[in-house]
Amino acid sequence: MAVHRAPAVLDERSLFATYPFLPGAESLLAEAGWTLRDLFEDRRYDAARLLGRARILAAADDPRAVREVAEFAHASPAERYLSFVFARVALAAAPSKAALRRWAVAESKRSSARLEGLDGSAQEEEILAVAGRLRLAVAPADGGIGFPLDSYVRLATPIREADFRLVRQDLRGGTVVVRPARAARLVEEGIRRMLAEPVPLQAEVVEFVRGREAELFAALATRLPLPTARSGGPAGGLLPERFPPCIRKMRRTLQAGENLSHAGRFALAAFLHRAGADPETIVDAYRGAPDFDESITRYQVEHITQHAGGAGYTPPECETLRSHGLCVRDGDPTAPEPRERGRDPLCFEPWLHHPLQYYQTRGGRVTERSEDPPGPPPSGGGPGRPGPPGRSRSTGPR
Numbered sequence: 001m002a003v004h005r006a007p008a009v010l011d012e013r014s015l016f017a018t019y020p021f022l023p024g025a026e027s028l029l030a031e032a033g034w035t036l037r038d039l040f041e042d043r044r045y046d047a048a049r050l051l052g053r054a055r056i057l058a059a060a061d062d063p064r065a066v067r068e069v070a071e072f073a074h075a076s077p078a079e080r081y082l083s084f085v086f087a088r089v090a091l092a093a094a095p096s097k098a099a100l101r102r103w104a105v106a107e108s109k110r111s112s113a114r115l116e117g118l119d120g121s122a123q124e125e126e127i128l129a130v131a132g133r134l135r136l137a138v139a140p141a142d143g144g145i146g147f148p149l150d151s152y153v154r155l156a157t158p159i160r161e162a163d164f165r166l167v168r169q170d171l172r173g174g175t176v177v178v179r180p181a182r183a184a185r186l187v188e189e190g191i192r193r194m195l196a197e198p199v200p201l202q203a204e205v206v207e208f209v210r211g212r213e214a215e216l217f218a219a220l221a222t223r224l225p226l227p228t229a230r231s232g233g234p235a236g237g238l239l240p241e242r243f244p245p246c247i248r249k250m251r252r253t254l255q256a257g258e259n260l261s262h263a264g265r266f267a268l269a270a271f272l273h274r275a276g277a278d279p280e281t282i283v284d285a286y287r288g289a290p291d292f293d294e295s296i297t298r299y300q301v302e303h304i305t306q307h308a309g310g311a312g313y314t315p316p317e318c319e320t321l322r323s324h325g326l327c328v329r330d331g332d333p334t335a336p337e338p339r340e341r342g343r344d345p346l347c348f349e350p351w352l353h354h355p356l357q358y359y360q361t362r363g364g365r366v367t368e369r370s371e372d373p374p375g376p377p378p379s380g381g382g383p384g385r386p387g388p389p390g391r392s393r394s395t396g397p398r
């Protein structure tokens, strides 16, 4: 993460240009009467659109916002604000929500990098100014910044670092007091959550934006490719819509920029490898993670997939995933698709012990291994019932 050394204490106009998601930032627009349509097609807003597209594409390439968006350097506060509005609306209308999630991660990280780069009282003041406007109910406290307990728990829960666990915090009455650097990380989480929610748009607005920004969405599609099967993997390609609920949930968690436990990360990589995903697709599954690091992820993915001469580690079975709290067979209330919110009957079949069995039963192909668990009994499967994983359906190299 680049460290952004910043001047002390921003005036309000600069604060809104730096944090354009704050309520009140619209005051940056001195001129009245602009419309959303103007923003997307009027020549007066060419610069804002260019900057907005740059924000979106930079986030798609680099959700950790390590690189600054070069176009920011010459933009006025009003252009910066409009570019933010443009990006937020464009991404709400985008065909896939993956780009919105990455952008939310990148914007929130850019903000927390600035907050972390400040020193002393300037840092504390700016954190309080941003968090206060986000209605996080923070307050100065002796030795740091105080968060109400419920806010702390809500913001810290998705953060994986052990230092954020509640048992390690300075709890005073109903307030958790943290040092400014930790407060900046919590504020980052609050910003990410807010921006990851698409702004509601009417159907005709979505159609208009998609028509105007077809080129942008085509560029995004090439940067956020769909899962790809590796050559020499199981025949039939990858079928992500047939992945078991636990694996789908793990992918959603990372795409949403939330943390996934170590056990979950391992299970996901090992599963994707056995399902035939190419290494790029596996690495790509982790790009939304708040602590994503390309080189470390590549190293870890390589370690998991190249184990035993390229066979890869066997993904954990259902019981293990259950013990880690990763099984969602009872449903995921936060899932976007209604069918995923309820219990999945296949997961309750007495013969189902492994996510690979689930995938095969749904018609997916996996690279077989001799230690794979048996598949469903002859009378127990659904339409197109496969044989045991690693046996009759296997078409992979092993």
Ligand code: SF4
Pocket: 244, 245, 246, 247, 317, 318, 319, 321, 322, 326, 327, 328, 329, 347, 348, 353, 354, 355, 358
């Ligand atoms: S039962 Fe197994 S396959 Fe189904 S969600 Fe749980 S861990 Fe995944």
